Amino acid sequence: MKTYYTHSLGQKKSWQALDGDAQTDVVIVGAGITGCATAVELCERGFNVIVLEANTVGWGATGRNGGQVTGSLSGDQAMLKQLRKTHGADAEDFVWNLRWRGHDIIKNRIERYAIDCDLKTGHLFTAWTEKDLPEFQSMVDDAHQRGMEANVSYLTKDELHERLQTPLYEGAVLNTKNLHLHSLKLCVGEAMAAESLGCIFHENTKVTNIKTTNQQLVEVETPTGTVRAKHVVLAGNAYHRLLRQELAGYLFPAKLGNLVTKPLGDALCQQINRDDNAVYDSRMVLDYYRITQDGRLMFGGGTNYSGRDISDVAKILRPSLEATFPALKGVAIDFSWTGTAGIVINRIPMLGKVKERIYYAQGYSGHGMATSHILAEIMATAVAGENEDLNTFESFWRWRVPVPAAAGSAMVALGMKYYLLKEHLAGRA
Numbered sequence: 520m521k522t523y524y525t526h527s528l529g530q531k532k533s534w535q536a537l538d539g540d541a542q543t544d545v546v547i548v549g550a551g552i553t554g555c556a557t558a559v560e561l562c563e564r565g566f567n568v569i570v571l572e573a574n575t576v577g578w579g580a581t582g583r584n585g586g587q588v589t590g591s592l593s594g595d596q597a598m599l600k601q602l603r604k605t606h607g608a609d610a611e612d613f614v615w616n617l618r619w620r621g622h623d624i625i626k627n628r629i630e631r632y633a634i635d636c637d638l639k640t641g642h643l644f645t646a647w648t649e650k651d652l653p654e655f656q657s658m659v660d661d662a663h664q665r666g667m668e669a670n671v672s673y674l675t676k677d678e679l680h681e682r683l684q685t686p687l688y689e690g691a692v693l694n695t696k697n698l699h700l701h702s703l704k705l706c707v708g709e710a711m712a713a714e715s716l717g718c719i720f721h722e723n724t725k726v727t728n729i730k731t732t733n734q735q736l737v738e739v740e741t742p743t744g745t746v747r748a749k750h751v752v753l754a755g756n757a758y759h760r761l762l763r764q765e766l767a768g769y770l771f772p773a774k775l776g777n778l779v780t781k782p783l784g785d786a787l788c789q790q791i792n793r794d795d796n797a798v799y800d801s802r803m804v805l806d807y808y809r810i811t812q813d814g815r816l817m818f819g820g821g822t823n824y825s826g827r828d829i830s831d832v833a834k835i836l837r838p839s840l841e842a843t844f845p846a847l848k849g850v851a852i853d854f855s856w857t858g859t860a861g862i863v864i865n866r867i868p869m870l871g872k873v874k875e876r877i878y879y880a881q882g883y884s885g886h887g888m889a890t891s892h893i894l895a896e897i898m899a900t901a902v903a904g905e906n907e908d909l910n911t912f913e914s915f916w917r918w919r920v921p922v923p924a925a926a927g928s929a930m931v932a933l934g935m936k937y938y939l940l941k942e943h944l945a946g947r948a
């Protein structure tokens with residue numbers, strides 16, 4: 520699929536498919552941001568790593584997303600509720616650090632490996648209605664108590680409208696610690712960083728089966744060869760169908776759409792989004808957008824929680840785009856596409872061991888850019904023998920829907936309709 524990201528990637532390195540059998544310390548299944556970030560973490564710790572990717576590096580949600588690196592950790596409230604029972608007052612610190620850890624990993628990695636991924640800073644989290652404002656204010660107060668006065672501020676409606684030329688929203692939280700970037704360039708950059716440390720990548724190599732053969736090794740089968748490894752990391756997220764007996768019923772696919780306009784020119788970009796912030800709003804099914812490095816508007820939304828594809832993304836998203844920025848009425852749209860994100864019912868990202876020696880991380884519920892880096896670090900630490908944070912994630916209670924995937928997605932869709940109805944009744948939709 521041609522997306523803005525593949526269009527603007529520049530010269531892409533490609534990797535040969537697996538041809539024959541191999542043996543290594545760790546085999547990673549899937550080369551999205553989870554797989555590539557885990558590869559870097561493991562190689563930095565001295566492991567030999569092979570990454571097997573069914574399509575091409577970054578082909579999944581990673582190469583199709585909004586490119587926003589936010590501190591809005593999915594499932595944070597559910598995590599806090601459970602952690603308070605076991606960790607007491609430390610629960611708040613655990614979740615707070617988790618919220619921001621991914622940002623530091625990403626920034627350090629970009630710097631250390633000189634990854635050019637159009638990095639910018641600054642997000643506006645916009646209030647759809649006045650009812651959101653008390654919560655926004657308390658979000659800012661919390662951040663200030665945690666020492667983020669320089670990064671986080673509350674904007675009134677007028678202050679927001681000085682920055683965004685839109686009739687929408689009642690106020691906003693400005694956060695200058697949050698990042699936005701070209702997610703495919705970051706992913707490919709991390710793959711190349713891992714490769715520089717000895718990692719071997721194989722594209723167009725779909726893993727068809729994973730078998731534990733004895734106490735020491737796991738066999739990962741593909742049509743063109745088998746890789747034997749001491750450990751496996753499953754990083755296929757919403758796109759993989761492996762180990763269904765253990766994993767089915769936890770993760771549900773949601774389709775999201777993204778479009779990118781023609782280049783708008785510096786003056787128009789500055790007119791509609793003065794400070795070049797990435798923006799997302801406070802609704803359950805939200806709009807999110809940002810200006811790309813070459814001055815186009817990238818605009819996403821239209822989530823379909825039933826997992827069915829969105830037929831004409833540009834047609835569906837155009838009314839929201841034009842309602843957001845009337846100055847862009849009739850603007851030409853150069854690219855549009857869909858992608859699949861993995862949704863977990865209580866929204867707590869899933870991390871743990873499927874069975875001995877087989878790790879997995881998935882289900883970031885639309886917030887994967889920062890979270891994937893945090894979970895990659897935790898998985899690599901666990902492979903190296905330190906399990907504390909992995910155990911904490913494994914201890915989280917998870918909903919498993921004991922029905923076929925399609926019926927599970929229908930339940931998620933139904934649940935979302937319930938929340939949308941609540942938003943509508945509360946005047947938020």
Ligand SMILES: Cc1cc2nc3c(=O)[nH]c(=O)nc-3n(C[C@H](O)[C@H](O)[C@H](O)COP(=O)(O)OP(=O)(O)OC[C@H]3O[C@@H](n4cnc5c(N)ncnc54)[C@H](O)[C@@H]3O)c2cc1C
Pocket residue numbers: 548549550551552553554571572573574575576577578579580581582583584585586587588589724725726727754755756757758759760761774775776777807819857858859860861880881883884885886887888889891
């Ligand atoms: C449209 C859209 C917008 C989004 N916007 C944002 C955003 O702005 N900010 C944010 O934080 N998050 C966002 N997300 C979520 C984010 O993109 C994901 O959470 C993240 O990219 C997940 O990365 P991943 O590596 O785990 O999975 P993916 O990127 O989906 O990668 C999984 C890879 O595994 C491969 N694979 C699957 N099965 C196999 C197999 N059997 N063998 C080998 N390989 C296999 C696939 O080909 C794929 O390349 C968005 C998601 C979508 C779809």
